[in-house]
Amino acid sequence: MNDNALKHIFGRDLLRKISNSIANVYPSFDQKNFLKLFTKLESLEMKPRVHLIRDELKKLLPADCKKAFKILLESMHRGKLEGFTLWPYTEFVQTYGLDKPDLSLNMLKELTIQFTSEWAVRPFIQCYPEKTLKFLLNCTKDKNVNIRRWASEGTRPRLHGESGFKSLCVTLN
Numbered sequence: 532m533n534d535n536a537l538k539h540i541f542g543r544d545l546l547r548k549i550s551n552s553i554a555n556v557y558p559s560f561d562q563k564n565f566l567k568l569f570t571k572l573e574s575l576e577m578k579p580r581v582h583l584i585r586d587e588l589k590k591l592l593p594a595d596c597k598k599a600f601k602i603l604l605e606s607m608h609r610g611k612l613e614g615f616t617l618w619p620y621t622e623f624v625q626t627y628g629l630d631k632p633d634l635s636l637n638m639l640k641e642l643t644i645q646f647t648s649e650w651a652v653r654p655f656i657q658c659y660p661e662k663t664l665k666f667l668l669n670c671t672k673d674k675n676v677n678i679r680r681w682a683s684e685g686t687r688p689r690l691h692g693e694s695g696f697k698s699l700c701v702t703l704n
Contacts, residue, residue: 548616557592
């Protein structure tokens with residue numbers, strides 16, 4: 532076992548940091564249940580850890596996407612979350628906000644200031660190509676370099692491939 536593996540970012544300390552950050556803006560957040568995830572994380576590799584955190588957030592945040600996004604965004608700012616620690620947040624948006632492209636694209640734009648939403652925007656490109664590309668084209672003129680970079684990196688065609696979202700897009704449209 533490699534104790535220095537990047538997957539360990541998604542461990543007990545991050546769960547506490549996310550939990551405290553969310554509870555500061557959403558006091559009814561069930562921190563106790565969220566922190567129980569640690570025992571399930573230990574046996575997982577990095578991406579499954581991110582998905583487990585994402586899915587637990589779905590269970591513990593309001594069902595209303597707009598409310599959940601607001602909580603996540605405020606917790607990012609107040610908790611000073613940045614970098615890879617925000618990967619579960621971008622995954623949350625791409626997974627649970629795909630049917631709300633306007634709201635989700637704006638959320639990804641905000642998140643990408645602290646951590647790239649490069650991969651999270653791709654399902655929106657596949658499901659809503661015109662709307663998403665128009666949105667990203669406007670982002671190329673943004674004053675924030677991270678938003679401009681996101682617009683570029685998120686639209687690199689060689690990285691798209693078949694990601695399994697086409698069947699999901701068919702059900703959405």
